[in-house]
Amino acid sequence: MKLNAKKFTSSMSQQLRKGAFFKTNPENLRKIFFALEKTSKFLAVESDINTILSKIASSIGKALGAKYVNFWDFTPDKKAVYIIAAYGMQKQYSQYSIKDPIELGTMWVGKAMKYGQAFATYDLPNDPNLPPPWLPAVKKQGVRGLVCIPLKRKNEIIGGMCIYYKGVHEFTYFEMSIATIVANQAATAVANTRLFNDLLSEKNKTVATLQSLKDGLIIYDMDGKILLFNHRAEEILNLKALEVVGKSVNADDIAKGPGWANLFKIKSLVQMDFTSQEFELPKPQAKVLDISYLPVREQYRKIGAMQILRDITKEKEAEKLKYNFISIASHQLRTPLTELKWGLSSLAGGDFGALNTKQSGVISKTARITEYMINLVNDLLDVSKLEEGGFDFNMVKGDLVKITREVFDQLKYSAAKRELKFTLEEPVEKLPEFKFDAQRLTIAIGNVLANAVNYTLPKGFVRIKFKVDNQRKFVFLIVEDSGIGIPDAEQKFIFSKFYRAKNAVKIHTDGSGLGLYIASEVMKKHSGQLYFTSKENKGSTFYLQFPV
């Protein structure tokens, strides 16, 4: 802070005298440096602004032999100033200044805080700038020498500091320099504390928001220690935040009760960033949760993770009812449709007399539609069973090549009709064995293979092969075709129920859009994956990946 002696408005204003610095005795110097050292320490250990300023006031007041030292802040409207911390002064004066603050721009402190300059007087009661109504109070307090210095932070005035002496007091250049250093330290303390309080209030707002979320939220640090466990997480898991925050839940905690066991299971779910997974809380809660896993980042660096627990029990129940309905309706439709199919094939076969060309045309078209409806109803039945959890998966060790060959044989006829080069490359070495449900997997493989045949134009190829990765951890069934491919923009929807790409609808009208959904669900039940690469008008390759 630059002191500008010209700004001392009073005729009794203090002029700075450089030479005075050298007259200060060594004992005083020692005291002052000790006080300065102490004030810088308060900045490091204290966080409450009033405590810091009171301590600074007291140590500097004592070192300079002043009667009072006080710090001033602006009123909220910035039109006046009042005392926030003081040394030597009776409390009532500080309190009085809160009730009746000094107008900004008046008196020594009001000027210092308005103009950003030091204002001083060596004899306050006799200074003509003192408004007469103040005289009795000033006399009662017994102060004469006064200097007020603004607290500045990057050109912004954020407060003021005044030092009062009992007797007439000429301020030396040295005293002014010390006062300025102290004012700077105090300004830093005030600015830091305000920043800290702002951050704290931001943090509190964020925590309050997270606490009031309607979903459960658990935040972990990089070591898996729980940092936050909101109210909804407490309700869902029947645990108190107080019990779990700061802990890294492990297998030993399971014994503490069902809440802990569930928390351990949830924490142990193997989840990639930004994925979600369903999780069933066993009785007595019997809830279904959708658990999303998200990274917590600080400027691109991962510093932890969070799990969001959404209670989807009601949605699941409603869905179950819906699929139950679809399942019953499909069952009811399947019998009459099958009878219709037999009736039509008897008619087409001439069991009831020969048909003319027109009649057999109508019959074969109707038979095709009936076939389509039977397939659709079967797909719907599969979907509803999968969704309801009604499919019991009977996992036994089996031969993947064998079931693939059976599906391949069934499709040979359709492939030949389309003049496709349809091949199955059997593996040279025996595949590692793993468990699967042959019946369900046949449906999944059938859907993928039938698609390759249906979506490949005449004279193209469909190639089926097997692969094992180097570590023999995964077996792949690979279905490659030279077909119409899947347009880039539509690839992300391909596994959704009923979705059919525009180019597919044109060349094969009979699809239901359920085949790949069923296949991928069946693969999930095998802890496997179904994925693909595809280029429009070039072809697609579908991968069925099984863990061994």
Ligand code: ADP
């Ligand atoms: P669909 O009954 O329509 O075949 P699927 O669920 O089996 O239903 O497939 C969904 C959509 O994925 C198809 O309609 C088609 O757009 C696309 N698709 C699947 N397999 C292939 C493939 N091998 N080549 C091109 N498109 C494919």
